Amino acid sequence: MIRVLVADDQALVRAGFGVLIESADDLDVVGLAADGAEAVELTRRTRPDVVLMDIRMPVMDGLRATARILEEADPGTVRVLMLTTFDLDEYVFGALKAGASGFLLKDTPPADLLAGIRIVAAGDALLSPSVTRHLIEEFVRRPASTRPVPPSLDGLTEREVQVLTLVARGLSNSEIGQRLFVSPATAKTHVGRLLMKLGVRDRAQLIIVAYESGLISAHPPEPG
Template structure:
């Protein structure tokens, strides 16, 4: 059973999403919160697996709440799925840096919401192509031509490094398998090892790390 907490300042959104998720046999809505501060308190009290987190909330916004819940503890805490009104939201990059595992448009179809919760709970990241493009554009605007490659990447084998590059370019497991001419299960194994070696919680953090370290340059 996947435990979910919904954080949004609109009661109708909380109730609507809550009813939708509660109707699923494998999902359990354990609570909700109307602002970021309450979300942090409730998460620590209820220990959900996934938090649906609105960005714009009073008292404390969703970014700060995400930082407090997972920012300093990449291996622990809940998975955070950011709810946004726009796929090119200004908060995309900051939310990923804060530790979010994915994004979902508030007007997405009901089936997408249910699927998103399951995907994020399983440890996969939910990055829409538009979000990945936004992330790339963000790094393209930053002048870091001579960024040193950090020692942490030395832990990766050449094949794992190839897989990380492809993840950062927005490739799915199936596409990576086709590019490298290996089985999809082999790709999953590589990704698990990459996350373990680099101390990352999911694919979203892997994308951020690949660009921040200069392993992948925007426009490649």
């Protein structure tokens, strides 16, 4: 079972997500939080696999709560999937920088929401092409002086640099395998090595590293 904590300040929304998640045989709701501070406390007590986190909440917003949860948790033990009604660039970038593994709008179809929880629980990042585009655009707007120093890419092999470039362009393991003429399993192995070498938690963080390091341009070509 995948253990899920739902954090949203609207009682009806919170309850509705809870009912939807409980309808899936492989998902279990372990807590409902009305704000970010409560989400942090419930995460400590219930140890969910995935926190479904609203961004705009009182007391403590979802970005601060996400950062706090991931600072306190052991790596890989809990993942955060952000939910919001606002498809705004600063929220996308802020959520991913806080450590979130995915980003969905609240009007996402129910089946896609449940699939998103499973994807994030499995350790993958949930980034649609539109979200990736927002992330890139937000990064480009930031002054160079405010950008953190990215991890060095010097220790990567030529093949790992190729894989990182393709990850940053939004390709799946299967698509990366097709591009590089290797199996999806081999592509996944390369991605795993990148995570370890660069000290990041998932594909979302790999995308940020790729852009902040200048590995690829701000407007990469569409995969095709």
